[in-house]
Amino acid sequence: MQMNPFKAVGIVGLGKMGSAIATALVKKGTKVYGFDPNLKESPVSGVTLVNTLDAIGKESEVIVIAVKPNLVVSVLKEFSKPSTFVSIAAGVSYSTLSQSAPKGSFSVRVMPNLPLVSERGAMAYFCEDQVVSSVERLFYGMGTTTRITKESLMDAVTGLSGSGPAYVLTFLQALAEGGLQEGLSYEESLSLAMETIEGTLVYFRTLRKENSNLHPMEVRNWVTSPGGTTIHGLDALERGGFSTAVRDAVRRATERSKELGKG
Template structure:
């Protein structure tokens, strides 16, 4: 893997995810050029706004397309110079990206998520073999990257890790509200809930580093005593359909990603 960052990267679209990627790139020392006709000044310090897609193309070694899915292909068709284009849009196929980009371009499908700003992103990508090192180079230092062998699985990635931060934050809020309901202040509950979620994941990851076959349920059983508080809490979760609801959320988000790809 090449760890030295690109010197110049263009980002088209500086909404939440585009700005997050731009922020992470600036932190790495990359010169970032942004294009977004909906803003008059960059939301990210260190990003140079340019007025045209031609200027982005001229200044950048690789270009991240971070606009809404329905705009990805029209934007690509506006470019005249071949480049390496990285699309983060859900549902837009590799074939359509390739057909819309200037002839001679290289294209990549990536599904990142917002924690990349904190160097804890979970990103999966699909591309042709020669481009893979460039993808790893672009996202190095932003979290973990996984190359997907079958493009059809990118929709599942979207449903799981792309949308996943929203599921986790919903769970976090529910835990905080549960503590509030039982008499803790909201700030006390939120603090305890955040540390519990983060601490559990750090702990489980350390265990997996020693035993890669370790299953989450095995560790869960360590803190689930017969007749104790945890088993009663878990029973309430399952009676409420917790596990099924999480699986259904990922399934529905995956289906929506497929729908977006059909236009």
């Protein structure tokens, strides 16, 4: 179902994620106003850079707060006009957002990830019922959105999908280096590794449409022959602690998100 984009959205902080969201919004035809005191010109074509937070508040229907966690409270307190404030800061609680924003505002806590620029983002959010439709409109066309009904799980979202692209890219590089070590050129290895990762995910997603209970390990077994190459490769992964290391990465990133929330 097509959703009409907002006419104007403000973004405070045009770093990597703020710029990614701005880029995706501009693609949808949304007017985007940006504020970032560290920039003299917008890093994203189509974004109008303004000099004050008041200008952001005056022109925007929704305001995305994309600054470092330790700056969120001070930024919100600079606004005088109530609005819908969407924070993407890790660890900053919903209650902190609500207490810091102007009276009468709506607050939203969101954890997006960078693939949203390519319309393949994984976004989870926590908010009041009244603004669910606004959040869905804001991120429509950027990927998958999931509403989290228990705020404490937002830290796990941060550890999994928020930080997840870095884990995947690390795995990608390791695969490419493995091919390089065995004699392939780096470009050959990287190309094969990228297509292998993407192709496998597309294939598994297609299978899940037919059987929503299908487990990844079941499909893995299809390509794991007795005494074959794959089982030897999997054995090396497990001896190296691969699965445990990935789970630990999610756990540690989750813990860090909680630590950031404590200031």
